[in-house]
Amino acid sequence: MSRIGRYFIFLGSLFRNREKLGVYLKLILGECNSIGVGSVFIVALVASFIGAVTCVQTAYNLSNPFVPKNIIALIVRDSTILELAPTITCIVLAGKVGSNIAGELGTMRITEQIDALEVMGINSSSYLILPKVIASMLMFPLLVILAGFLSILGGYIAGVLAGVISPEEYVSGLRYDYKPFGVAFALIKTTAFAFLVSTISAFQGYNVSGGALEVGSASTSAVTNSCIAIVAADFILTQLLLT
Template structure:
């Protein structure tokens, strides 16, 4: 059977013989803290500088004197909301969150902790993986919302400090021809990306066979596969929702 088929079978096991709701609530809260709070700094840092660089580079390339400066802010806004905030943030989180999920489950597999759960009659995939998936779907969209805000703010600070755009022109550009569906589109993409990152990483870690070397290989494979899945899903969703 192909890896894709095994992956879908693995997804099916997450919803069989589940534990009581109270057990999952505690696990989900723990995972929300690990995934959400633990990723705030890296997401904030990356997106703030990405917004700043986008603003300055856009201003550098707008050499036509007849193009109004508020177009700079419009480009920063649209590129941030439609692409940079959701996609770039999820690629960063694929490296941080995805590798953490894969290595944690892989370590539990080679130390036989997962086998011990199975012996006790617990559905180990549901108990260990489902809270991570739910927490990812809940927290990563919140991180993307923060990322979008900080990216636009970073563009504002960099643009005004560098003198390439005035505060009034930047705010005017943010309001120019605004389409609310862009935010909904970004959040839809983010939920799909979060699901892919968490489930692919969990699948790689849960099915590790061997020792510490194989755990490292599974972690690397989880990050690589998640990044490919994110960019592929990005293309498909863009074709479906924006055309």
């Protein structure tokens, strides 16, 4: 059977013989803390500098005196909401969260902790992975909202400090021709990316066989495959929702 076929069978196993809701609730809260709170710093740092760089580079390229300065803020806003915040943030999270999920499950597999759960009659894939998937789909959108805000704020600070745009022009550009669906589009993309990152990483780690070297290879494959899935899904969702 192909690897893609085994992946879909793996997804089906997450929803069989589930535990009681109270068991999952505690696990989901723990994963939300690990995935969400543990990723705030790196997301905030990357988003702030992306917004700052986007603003300064846009100002550099729009050197025509007939182009109003508030266009700089409009470009920062739209590029942040539609692409930079959801896609770049999820790629960063694929490196941090995805590798962590794959490494954790891979370690549990080679130390036979997963086998012990199966012996006790517990569906190990549902018990271990479903909370990570749900927590990812809850926390990734919140992190992307934070990233979008900080990216736009970073562009404002960098633009004003560099003297390429005034505060009034920046705010005017943010308000100009605003389309609210852009935020919904970003959150839809992010939820899909969260599902792909968590399930692909879990699949890589859960099916590890061997030792520590194989766990490291699984973590690398998890990040690589998650990034490929993100960019492919990004293109598909953009075609479906924006055209």
